């Protein structure tokens with residue numbers, strides 16, 4: 364829905380076999396007045412052969428997020444058939460999944476949580492909670508594959524943050540099986556899809572993910588799939604986001620650089636918040652302030668072309684490497700490519716955001732991170748529900764924290780307590796939402 368709201372000229376087809384998901388999504392789209400999205404309730408294992416598939420148009424871009432490693436081999440085959448029939452030559456497919464060997468040390472954890480869960484009667488979320496309780500007890504009892512596995516311990520320590528429904532979805536699923544990237548690539552070749560890179564941009568830069576020794580060993584192989592296996596063996600990466608193309612065409616580096624110079628990007632943070640270092644295999648990599656600060660400042664009010672940023676007079680450093688600039692700024696989520704750089708906030712995106720904000724607010728957690736639509740970027744922007752409530756007030760012409768607090772509550776004491784919180788959003792988040800075209 365966020366894609367449809369951010370790109371009103373697109374026609375989006377959304378598929379799921381759970382009728383509750385489809386009904387809820389249709390209700391949201393209706394409430395937001397979204398006309399460019401069709402919802403199909405279908406089982407992907409048989410959709411390609413069904414009459415419903417005839418109505419699905421050819422696709423330029425497909426995203427299969429959080430599905431592949433959760434479904435049976437028959438459903439995976441059905442997905443490949445649908446991609447084979449519907450992805451246009453030159454079309455892009457994004458697929459995300461739980462990956463091996465990253466998940467390897469945690470396999471026993473999932474298996475035991477599910478086995479224990481299934482031994483108690485009741486709903487799957489209750490079962491997942493029982494399974495988790497048992498895992499914790501076994502960790503306390505120093506079970507080797509829990510207490511002495513850093514990766515299992517790390518995951519176990521974070522599971523409390525998730526609602527029971529999510530645990531059930533993740534761990535009680537009988538079809539769940541994490542995959543080696545090579546096996547997903549092999550399956551995708553059945554739809555003439557070729558792996559071209561990781562959607563997590565930093566993964567495509569060995570210097571940001573591998574040590575020198577690991578990179579030297581990786582370079583012994585030309586095959587990109589073998590290189591990815593070596594990378595997956597060298598890093599703790601339990602979840603992959605991969606991009607495939609139907610009919611990838613090679614281009615020269617000069618052509619690639621020219622295309623990248625022409626990309627517009629918008630900053631997702633205030634220029635002052637750009638850190639001086641980022642995580643890297645050897646601990647941290649420094650971001651030269653003489654290079655990055657002028658670029659960040661130039662992006663304060665909205666998107667700019669990479670070529671224009673690298674041509675800024677006060678930038679000190681290499682001006683001929685647009686891939687590195689994009690890799691760092693977009694890869695670490697400091698910036699996002701902007702599809703329509705100078706565009707005003709779109710009507711469809713604003714209506715959707717308004718509707719979604721008040722629905723999320725009903726949940727009561729105003730610090731919840733959500734995605735919001737942006738016509739300027741053509742992709743969603745992250746914001747909290749509180750950010751969006753304040754943004755809605757700003758949109759309505761309220762400018763002061765006191766005015767906004769007064770609109771939120773009639774209680775004077777609560778207004779006083781609220782003002783600094785609203786001021787923080789006005790100072791730090793509203794400028795970013797403006798620059799990214801959300802408001």
Ligand SMILES: C[S@@+](CC[C@H](N)C(=O)[O-])C[C@H]1O[C@@H](n2cnc3c(N)ncnc32)[C@H](O)[C@@H]1O
Pocket residue numbers: 378379380381384405406407408427428429430433434438
């Ligand atoms: C982890 S969720 C991901 C949902 C969504 N893609 C997202 O990003 O939030 C997996 C989804 O796959 C759907 N699903 C599972 N098996 C399916 C099947 N055989 N056909 C169609 N959808 C299926 C589930 O109903 C669920 O909504």
